[in-house]
Amino acid sequence: MSEEVNKQAVFKKRMSYLGNGDQYFYKEPLHIIKGDDVWLFDEAGKKYLDVYNNVAHVGHCNSEVVDAIAQQAALLNTNTRYLHHNIVDLAEKIIESMPEGLNVCYFCCSGSEANDLALQIARNYTGQTGCLVTENAYHGNTTAVFQMSPEDCSETQRESWIATIPGPEAYPEHEEQYIQNTTAQVKILKSHGHSLAAFIADNIFSSEGIYLPKKEYLATLYALVKELGGLTIADEVQSGFGRTGDFMWGFEHSEVVPDIVTLGKPMGNGHPISAVITTREIADSFNHDYGYFNTFGGNPVACAAGLAVMQCIQDKGLVEHAKIVGNYFQKELSRAIGSSEVIKDIRGSGLFIGVEMKDKATTTLTVERLMNNGILVGQTGPQNNVIKLRPPMTFQIEHVDLVVQQLEKIHLSL
Ligand code: PMP
Numbered sequence: 001m002s003e004e005v006n007k008q009a010v011f012k013k014r015m016s017y018l019g020n021g022d023q024y025f026y027k028e029p030l031h032i033i034k035g036d037d038v039w040l041f042d043e044a045g046k047k048y049l050d051v052y053n054n055v056a057h058v059g060h061c062n063s064e065v066v067d068a069i070a071q072q073a074a075l076l077n078t079n080t081r082y083l084h085h086n087i088v089d090l091a092e093k094i095i096e097s098m099p100e101g102l103n104v105c106y107f108c109c110s111g112s113e114a115n116d117l118a119l120q121i122a123r124n125y126t127g128q129t130g131c132l133v134t135e136n137a138y139h140g141n142t143t144a145v146f147q148m149s150p151e152d153c154s155e156t157q158r159e160s161w162i163a164t165i166p167g168p169e170a171y172p173e174h175e176e177q178y179i180q181n182t183t184a185q186v187k188i189l190k191s192h193g194h195s196l197a198a199f200i201a202d203n204i205f206s207s208e209g210i211y212l213p214k215k216e217y218l219a220t221l222y223a224l225v226k227e228l229g230g231l232t233i234a235d236e237v238q239s240g241f242g243r244t245g246d247f248m249w250g251f252e253h254s255e256v257v258p259d260i261v262t263l264g265k266p267m268g269n270g271h272p273i274s275a276v277i278t279t280r281e282i283a284d285s286f287n288h289d290y291g292y293f294n295t296f297g298g299n300p301v302a303c304a305a306g307l308a309v310m311q312c313i314q315d316k317g318l319v320e321h322a323k324i325v326g327n328y329f330q331k332e333l334s335r336a337i338g339s340s341e342v343i344k345d346i347r348g349s350g351l352f353i354g355v356e357m358k359d360k361a362t363t364t365l366t367v368e369r370l371m372n373n374g375i376l377v378g379q380t381g382p383q384n385n386v387i388k389l390r391p392p393m394t395f396q397i398e399h400v401d402l403v404v405q406q407l408e409k410i411h412l413s414l
Contacts, residue, residue: 007031007043026371035060038392038399040376048371051391051403052378054352057241057266058312059394065269065308072304079295080107086303093310094277097248099257104283106276107298111237111264112140114274115200118260119144121278121286122198122231125259130194132185132225134167136382138207139200139235148200151207151382160192165221167205168213175216179224186228196230198260203250204239209381210347210354210388212244218254231282234258237274238352241266242313242393245323245350253349268305272296318393322350329353329389329400336408343411344385353389355407360384362414369410375403 010031014021030048034041037059040048050060058065072086080087091105108114123129131148133139138151146153147162163185171178186196199221205211222232239250240263251258259282264274274297286292296302313319330353333346337355345356357363363385370377378388391399 025376026368030371030376037062038395047374049375049391049399049402051389051395051399052376053392054238054243054390055265055270056392057243057269058309058316058318059392060270062269062308062312062394064312065271065305068304068308069271069301072301075300077299077301080293080298084300084303086300086307087298090298090303090306090310093307094263094275097310098261098277099252101257101279102261102277104278104280106283106292106294107302108274108276108294109272109296109302110140110274111235111262112142112145113294113297114237114262114264114276115139115145115148115233115235116142117276117292118200118233118262118278119148119198120290121260121276121282122233124286124289125282126195126197126229126231128195128197128229129161130163130186130189130192130196130198130230131161132163132165132182132189132196132199132230134201134205134208135164136167136208137164137200137202139202139237161189161194163189167208168211168217169209171214171217175220178217179220182221182224183228186230196225196228198231198233199225200233200235202235202238203254204244204349204352206238206352206388207380207382209356209383209386210352212250212253212347212349215254218251218256222256222258231259232256233260233262235262237262237264238390241309242319242322243350243352243390244348245319245326248313248319267309268302269309271302271305273298273302273306313393316394322393325395325397325400326350326353328397329403332400332404333407336404337411340411342414348389351389351391351393351395354380355387355389356381357385357387363387365414366407366410370403370406373406373410375406377403 031043032040040050095103133148136151139145139148165182234251244250261277267273337343342358348354367379380386380388
């Protein structure tokens, strides 16, 4: 069977057997069969530079992570009802990286599960049920977390315990308006019988169009939420593990301390593992009422992957690296295409960069052409007009140059 026939066969089976088989990237989906650091390879051996994949945080098929998983899988994998050093060692490492007071971990398997648990914890502690999210947020796909994800959950599907507020793009010009609006939204929640339990935000505001907020945005909202009786949840599924440069966690840019932090995606470099971190007081209140157990969450293999990822970030200085390469990336993008009429803004932080284009059609065309030229990027934002550049953290200056050259070439033909 030729490789091309094989690809067609995979596509056909996918469409007939998978519930969500049509959820693929590009008009003509890619058939990727191998990964190596920042590179992906299709069935014909064509090489693509991965400028999209934040899950392969320390590089596709990173040998330290692969070895850690393989060795632990060959020795033991079981649930967390037994003592095991991997889970406590990983919890300790995560807690050491957090601000003081955030000193208790729960482990789960996906970002959605972590956010679902965070909501349960916040509801338990506050005794309330309402939740505040940003207007185009995405936090996951469980029944509850779908509600917290207006990017997918339309207004007609939305339940009365959810209220939305704008993302950080217009802050601080309209600070008073933000405060009044947030207070009004919380009043509406209350009138529906849902006083505020939590405010949750992705701290690089990826689905809002990629914004590192001005410090005061989160600080003001956190103070207000506290005053209104809710807890603050930092969703670090996108912005965590040094992605935004300078700091390990996205919320640190804003000098705030959340009540609850959720982690996921890059945590196991592709192995499913996620976590919720909170204070001992909040955890004790939850543990008193619920006996949380998760069959796969925090198993020895998943935690071996998590430990190897943390070690790589530390050994390779990837937080600093994200800042240096990310700054160079933004500078080069501005130089090459910054004055173009089709580009409206270049923004972000570290290795999480958004290039806002004039409209969705131009963005889609650019994303497709980049793929044809061997470069994989994403597309995001409420208008889907932002190119998402979020490569593995091992991305180098030479890779930035490849992307910028291609973008420059493509944009000349738009
Ligand atoms: N939070 C954010 C900010 C996300 O971007 C995502 C996934 N894109 C999730 C949560 C959900 O994570 P998962 O797909 O692992 O459930």
